[in-house]
Amino acid sequence: MTALPTQSTSQTDLAALILRLALGGLFLAHAGLKIFVFTPAGTAGFFQSIGLPGPLAYLVIAIEVLGGLALIVGYQTRIVSLALIPVLLGAIVTVHFAAGFFFTNENGGWEYPAFWIIALVVQSLLGDGAASLGRRS
Numbered sequence: 001m002t003a004l005p006t007q008s009t010s011q012t013d014l015a016a017l018i019l020r021l022a023l024g025g026l027f028l029a030h031a032g033l034k035i036f037v038f039t040p041a042g043t044a045g046f047f048q049s050i051g052l053p054g055p056l057a058y059l060v061i062a063i064e065v066l067g068g069l070a071l072i073v074g075y076q077t078r079i080v081s082l083a084l085i086p087v088l089l090g091a092i093v094t095v096h097f098a099a100g101f102f103f104t105n106e107n108g109g110w111e112y113p114a115f116w117i118i119a120l121v122v123q124s125l126l127g128d129g130a131a132s133l134g135r136r137s
Contacts, residue, residue, distance in 0.1 A: 028069070050095065073132065075133045081124035082121075091113050
């Protein structure tokens with residue numbers, strides 16, 4: 001049996017960087033939606049409407065902003081990636097699961113947040129990658 005070819009470190013580092021930037025940007029975009037479109041108070045109201053404590057919205061916004069920034073700069077990437085997963089699990093359980101699998105369903109299914117969780121797990125396995133604060137030369 002022939003072994004699969006191995007990727008060079010630079011390819012793996014580049015892959016980790018691209019994924020890190022994409023995930024970080026998505027978290028900042030979702031936080032921005034909560035801050036600038038729905039407003040923090042509106043987001044808190046939505047949380048209350050689905051049975052969650054309103055102040056939890058402010059914590060989620062903070063986690064999305066800080067986690068997104070940490071991913072972008074490559075700070076504690078493995079830990080931050082795993083720490084962001086509960087936010088997405090919460091979104092699945094409280095909002096998206098009842099809508100079914102496909103995200104195109106009314107009220108958005110859980111397909112997209114589940115894929116996002118998988119991408120975070122992959123990021124935690126890849127680590128910081130290139131151009132990161134956590135990179136040791």
